[in-house]
Amino acid sequence: MSIEQDGGVSLLDPREMGEADRLTIAGGLAGVVLMDNAGRAVADALRRSFPAARRIAVLAGPGNNGGDGYVVGRLLREAGLTVALFSTGDPASLKGDAARAAARYPGPVEALDAIVPGEADVVVDALFGAGLDRPVSEPIAAVMRATKAAGVPVVAVDLPSGVSGASGAVLGEAFSAALTVTFFRRKPGHLLQPGRGRCGRVVVADIGIADDVLDTIRPKTFANEPELWAEARPDPSTDGHKYDRGHAVVFSGGATTSGAARLAAMAALRAGAGLVTVFAPPSALMVNAAHLTAIMLKRCSDASALQAALEDARLSAFVLGPGFGLGEPARDYALAVLSARRALVLDADGITAFAEAPETLFAAIRAAGSPVVLTPHQGEFARLFPDIAAEGNSSKLEKARQAAERAGCVVVLKGADTVIAAPDGRAAINATGTPYLATAGSGDVLSGVIAGLLAQKTPAFEAAAAGVWMHGRAAELFGPGLIAEDLPGLLPKVLAELSGAT
Missing domain, CATH: 3.40.1190.20 (Ribokinase)
Structure with missing residues (x-):
């Protein structure tokens, strides 16, 4: 069959996914809309999967994955849940769509090392997503270990942080998610070990990217289905x-x-x-x-x-x-x-x-x-x-x-x-x-x-x-x-x- 007509079996590496975003934005759909759609997909999946959860800790990173986290936090607050948001840095240092998402978050933002994972029912990992290409720093690795020790379920945004979206490699330390919500198409890291074992259940969400961007990207990596x-x-x-x-x-x-x-x-x-x-x-x-x-x-x-x-x-x-x-x-x-x-x-x-x-x-x-x-x-x-x-x-x-x-x-x-x-x-x-x-x-x-x-x-x-x-x-x-x-x-x-x- 033609690789341009493969529906949901295409896998996009981080570079190809970035190109899908770029083509969509160039086609007239604003990046902030994509981010809002991604955050909403994560918030909805979390509430469906953990209906009894009331206390949510959101971990927001320095890029667009962190921006998704700010959207998740805002929407969960609006739904009446108790949200504590922890950031790897000053939200004022964010740029572009992530900065706009952070500006709309209505609550306080604490430093990442202030989190006590056991005080949350669910931890949302919006630190790095699929694009990480180097080991996480020790302060972040310590949070990952503390979360695992506390036994709190993790919902990963796009891919558990610490897992390479391209190779599935664990870059030093990584979250083990109960649920991973990714966007448009899965990434190779969702299927390649050891990353696959860290993803839990994977949900692929539609955030407004049209399938026809694949005609330009022409992916050559597929899920064997x-x-x-x-x-x-x-x-x-x-x-x-x-x-x-x-x-x-x-x-x-x-x-x-x-x-x-x-x-x-x-x-x-x-x-x-x-x-x-x-x-x-x-x-x-x-x-x-x-x-x-x-x-x-x-x-x-x-x-x-x-x-x-x-x-x-x-x-x-x-x-x-x-x-x-x-x-x-x-x-x-x-x-x-x-x-x-x-x-x-x-x-x-x-x-x-x-x-x-x-x-x-x-x-x-x-x-x-x-x-x-x-x-x-x-x-x-x-x-x-x-x-x-x-x-x-x-x-x-x-x-x-x-x-x-x-x-x-x-x-x-x-x-x-x-x-x-x-x-x-x-x-x-x-x-x-x-x-x-x-x-x-x-x-x-x-x-x-x-x-x-x-x-x-x-x-x-x-x-x-x-x-x-x-x-x-x-x-x-x-x-x-x-x-x-x-x-x-x-x-x-x-x-x-x-x-x-x-």
Whole structure:
């Protein structure tokens, strides 16, 4: 789908959000109106979420986020609540719209260090918002720690102060909010860890910025939600047959490590591939045959046997890596699939096999021009992209983007905040899933889901993004006690939800 027509899935970094504000003001809506609308959204959300709260402490910073806080304080006073407002500096030093908002606040303003958090029912954090790019000072950090110790719920304006809106990094110290109210669109810091864990429930408020500003900004960062890839998701046709839905192949390792391939194969079949075959070495044929039913099995003993099999053009997508084993065979198999210009999901051992020669892999990917998805966890990512992994100032989002550009393919950098990045700069941050996905074999299932979608000719970025979302959603449907074998059987329920058939 067009990135200009993505509705609410766009994520705006602080610079892009500033541009959205600028374009809106240039279009005739005054900045002070935007600030009033933002403050009203926060005040309304606070009252809905904490209806019994009567004593509110508002912490106002030195910029526009602080201006929002003055609006919140004024509106809550008008609603009959008791408000104490604490500022990081002299309100007279504020400028522009923030100064105008402060001038309209009817009550006294105290110094920030005068706050006693335990005397409030709710603390409103309007200190810095999403634009902070350096650690907070110690006096402010002390207030954050005191608020946490008092156990008072925090409502954050835009983003909990101390969390980077661009990267989700915690810059020294940060608030942990029960509720975060942001404006127009979420920021990457709302979804990237550890910031995501500090935001609590996130509300996106309409403050008067029109969606068409995205036509100028052209954001390339998205929340990984169905709206992003719904149009690309395959649906079987009423007059189709199994070959229309593609044929996925999963390479098996030896007998004692063959379970990973079976997990990936079952996931590919459940994700909609019309046929799935496990290519296995002679040592693993019998153990695989004892477990496979709807999935086919074929002997594949070496690269020459694979070359012969690749003469069948109906074999459309391959998974290499889960339980396969390290070394030259993995490299030879990957390069053979790429030479045949077939779709490839490279995971686990398939990634590590190229740790000593990553440029060989990247050159083959670029020469093939076929859909390729790499699915590393942090350790595997560091083996293939050691310099990118070592960059201390880059966010996970930027690391995945750099890797995708270098490799010339889609990179899925896995974790609690999985990032899916394409070589053209598009990137999506995932939010489905549970901690129970941190279990052996979970990544093998993900590889299979992506391959099943690739087999059905879903474009690589959309296949990877949809696969990650579906994988996480399946885990959510199961809950505690999840093991990898549970995931493929939950995919029909996920597909039914996506089709609106539940």
